[in-house]
Amino acid sequence: MDGDGDPESVGQPEEASPEEQPDEASAEEERPEDQEEEEEAVAAAYLDELPEPLLLRVLAALPAAELVQACRLVCLRWKELVDGAPLWLLKCQQEGLVPEGGAEEERDHWQQFYFLSKRRRNLLRNPCGEEDLEGWCDVEHGGDGWRVEELPGDSGVEFTHDESVKKYFASSFEWCRKAQIIDLQAEGYWEELLDTTQPAIVVKDWYSGRSDAGCLYELTVKLLSEHEDVLAEFSSGQVAVPQDSDGGGWMEVSTWKNSSWCLPQGNCSASHDSADSDSFCFH
Incomplete structure (x- = not known):
């Protein structure tokens, strides 16, 4: 009991103020x-x-x-x-x-x-028409326009170079065109890698004529700056495939160059034009 006679206060410690609470x-x-x-x-x-x-x-x-x-x-x-x-x-x-x-x-x-x-892979989206024309830009439909066919299609030409390929783009009786732009840095090729290593850029395309008509084909590849100025360009020129060509089958056109073409930053643009041909598939 304290001096005030309060029994409740006997033996009870005084509460510390918030400032005095231990940490x-x-x-x-x-x-x-x-x-x-x-x-x-x-x-x-x-x-x-x-x-x-x-x-x-x-x-x-x-x-x-x-x-x-x-x-x-x-x-x-x-x-x-x-x-x-x-x-x-x-x-x-x-x-x-x-x-x-x-x-x-x-x-x-x-x-x-x-x-x-x-990072070695095909950078082109939808190269063989599995998603119709998804991913392609600057599409021009001459004649009856582009269409996607199942192999071997109307031409009857089998593609034996890659069993995973089931479809292809087929053009019409007038010039048809499609293109695709690839941002190399967005695909994981950072600036320092392009600058010091200068990896090779390989572009391939396969094309074929039809048994019932001749055809013309052209592939163009451009390396662009970040402002889309053309730094370098490749063109196959117009390739003529006559009807019932002795060569027959699918033919390949390709080009490659190291990435010093497109420094310090760059994009790759690929387009092809064809008329009365079945053409598809960058590899």
Whole structure:
């Protein structure tokens, strides 16, 4: 009992004001973060003690983007490993990208080889008409216009070069045209890669005449700046295929050049024109 005779106050501690409350809550909140940082430091120290062959295998298991954007910033040793050829050769081997009988001079450029191999694909959308004319622009319908046919179609010409191809574009009795613009950077070819590696750009197209009519065919490829100025251009010229041509079947036209054509930034534009022909499919 205190001097006021209040029994309820006996033995009860006085409540501290909000300003006097101990900072236990904040200390408890910080503790998991401190523990996490400590665990990361221990893990980093453990990895740093690994022999280089083992550390290379650990790094090779990580996504390529993390290696370049994060891991090479950890320390000087990791930077040298990420920038070196052995790590990327190992990743190429693990993912089955190593070329058979690869040239000796390629061994210093495995990082470039890795990224280019992962991006090697057909950049044209809907190349064989599986989605009608979706993805194509500047479409001009001469005569009865473009149509998509199932192989072998009215011409009766089988396509034996790729069993996955089931359809093709067929033109009419007047000039038909279609084009497509490809943004190389949007497709994953960043500016530095185009500048230093200058990967080859390959354009191929297959065309065929009909048994009941001759035809004309032309392929044009342009490399454009970011402002769509023409930096370089290829044209097959008009190719004439007479009716019942001795060659018969599907014929290929192709061109290639390294990407130094389109630096510092660039787009690739491909178009083809045909009349009375069945033509399709960039590969």
